[in-house]
Amino acid sequence: MTEFAGWLMPIQYTGIVDEHKAVREAAGLFDVSHMGEIWFTGLGALETANRLVTNDLESIQPGACLYSPMCNLEGGIVDDVIMYRVGEDVLFVVNAANTAKDLAWILERCRELGSRARVEDRSMNTVQIALQGPAADEVVRKVGLAELVSLGRNRHIQVIVEGKPVLASRTGYTGEAGFEFYHDWDAGDFLWEMLFEAGRGSGIKPIGLGARDTLRFEMGYCLYGNDIDDSTSPLEAGLGWTVKLDKLDFVGKQALVAEKAAGVKRKLVGMELLETGIARQGCAVKADGKEVGHVTSGTFSPSLGKGLAMGYLEAGLWQPGTEVQIAVRDKELKARVTRLPFYVHGSRK
Amino acid sequence: MTLIPENLKYTDEHEWLRIEGDTAVVGITDYAQHELGDIVYVELPPVGKKAEVKKAFGVVEAVKTVSDIFAPVSGEIVAVNEALAADASVVNREPYGQGWMIEIKMSNPADTGALLGPAEYRKLLGE
Numbered sequence: 001m002t003e004f005a006g007w008l009m010p011i012q013y014t015g016i017v018d019e020h021k022a023v024r025e026a027a028g029l030f031d032v033s034h035m036g037e038i039w040f041t042g043l044g045a046l047e048t049a050n051r052l053v054t055n056d057l058e059s060i061q062p063g064a065c066l067y068s069p070m071c072n073l074e075g076g077i078v079d080d081v082i083m084y085r086v087g088e089d090v091l092f093v094v095n096a097a098n099t100a101k102d103l104a105w106i107l108e109r110c111r112e113l114g115s116r117a118r119v120e121d122r123s124m125n126t127v128q129i130a131l132q133g134p135a136a137d138e139v140v141r142k143v144g145l146a147e148l149v150s151l152g153r154n155r156h157i158q159v160i161v162e163g164k165p166v167l168a169s170r171t172g173y174t175g176e177a178g179f180e181f182y183h184d185w186d187a188g189d190f191l192w193e194m195l196f197e198a199g200r201g202s203g204i205k206p207i208g209l210g211a212r213d214t215l216r217f218e219m220g221y222c223l224y225g226n227d228i229d230d231s232t233s234p235l236e237a238g239l240g241w242t243v244k245l246d247k248l249d250f251v252g253k254q255a256l257v258a259e260k261a262a263g264v265k266r267k268l269v270g271m272e273l274l275e276t277g278i279a280r281q282g283c284a285v286k287a288d289g290k291e292v293g294h295v296t297s298g299t300f301s302p303s304l305g306k307g308l309a310m311g312y313l314e315a316g317l318w319q320p321g322t323e324v325q326i327a328v329r330d331k332e333l334k335a336r337v338t339r340l341p342f343y344v345h346g347s348r349k
Numbered sequence: 350m351t352l353i354p355e356n357l358k359y360t361d362e363h364e365w366l367r368i369e370g371d372t373a374v375v376g377i378t379d380y381a382q383h384e385l386g387d388i389v390y391v392e393l394p395p396v397g398k399k400a401e402v403k404k405a406f407g408v409v410e411a412v413k414t415v416s417d418i419f420a421p422v423s424g425e426i427v428a429v430n431e432a433l434a435a436d437a438s439v440v441n442r443e444p445y446g447q448g449w450m451i452e453i454k455m456s457n458p459a460d461t462g463a464l465l466g467p468a469e470y471r472k473l474l475g476e
Contacts, residue, residue, distance in 0.1 A: 011386075011413065012386060015386060015387055016386055016387050016413060214412060277392075277410070278390065278415065280415065300389040300410070300412045302387075329408070
């Protein structure tokens with residue numbers, strides 16, 4: 001167990017590799033209730049929420065979800081969030097460690113905008129469970145939620161389970177097929193128990209933070225605090241697809257327009273170690289003896305069986321195949337820039 | 350419960366030694382492998398290198414963490430478990446058997462005086 005953003009969380013249940021493989025090959029169940037849930041309701045909820053993010057909430061309909069960075073005036077990432085359009089309301093699912101920061105930041109922007117929308121942090125009353133893996137559809141069928149099987153990617157619906165409302169979305173942080181569920185804390189652990197029971201025959205396993213990290217890493221998904229933070233822009237982080245510069249005004253737009261025009265100076269890339277070893281966060285990356293960047297996430301990839309890393313590199317080194325060296329303790333290990341995601345065989349629908 | 354064989358000596362850095370005459374076979378304990386989690390690489394020195402008591406002689410890389418392995422005694426490294434290069438996970442499965450790491454020909458047998466017995470090691474773990 002470890003302390004994470006004020007929550008006591010398991011790093012692993014049966015072992016990181018074992019759990020990782022269960023998600024890639026069968027199914028895994030994650031208690032991710034530490035994630036924050038911030039709701040925008042009432043008059044101007046949608047407009048207000050949309051002013052705070054780089055992606056465009058108007059591009060999706062109620063019943064859909066959208067990933068977006070939320071940027072500061074300089075274009076740095078305050079947080080990266082999954083946004084849900086729920087009727088007239090908007091839900092931001094935010095990183096646990098950022099919930100308090102985000103809420104304060106959002107409320108301040110609302111004041112500046114003169115927004116009348118109601119902003120509410122329901123994190124402490126919300127359970128979030130992720131069911132991920134190729135057997136996810138089979139598991140939801142077994143618990144009587146067959147309607148979820150036809151749910152399209154990034155779509156969500158409300159279902160009733162044992163008389164209790166549950167928000168279910170086809171989303172995830174692993175690259176596999178699956179769902180994320182939200183329900184009231186007061187409702188207890190009924191959903192976890194049901195899913196776990198139903199998944200027994202499919203080889204379902206509970207998944208800790210360790211495998212959650214290796215799974216997202218193999219997909220090249222950014223982890224806030226590692227790969228992105230207040231000082232990195234979405235354009236540098238390879239999240240350009242989430243930055244809609246043709247959208248009406250949003251916080252950070254000016255800075256991002258300027259950065260795009262000038263071109264980014266560094267970019268987040270994937271790197272594959274060509275020698276035995278594991279590069280970890282903070283390791284320097286070199287080219288021709290000169291430091292050209294650093295590793296922001298690095299681990300052994302359980303699916304690919306080798307050391308992989310993500311990190312920011314200076315211009316001129318972004319082309320896949322470019323050779324670099326990563327300083328690991330007293331050695332410089334040969335590495336090669338590779339395309340992200342590292343893992344391309346996920347069952348994600 | 351952690352496995353702590355009676356016939357071995359231990360260090361407070363969670364290495365074990367099996368002393369046979371003036372040589373000692375060294376590995377990491379069941380507790381250590383469990384704390385590290387899935388071990389993917391073990392970096393060991395070449396045969397012939399000197400080991401110095403309480404100095405790192407190798408590195409264990411697990412998925413989540415990396416940890417130095419310290420020499421429990423000084424001497425010359427006379428054997429290295431080459432099999433770990435192909436499959437380091439054997440350290441997780443058999444920390445006291447096939448997961449051994451190096452064999453040291455001790456230069457100062459008095460080094461063993463500072464080692465822990467099984468009961469002392471169990472006490473260190475708070476079990």
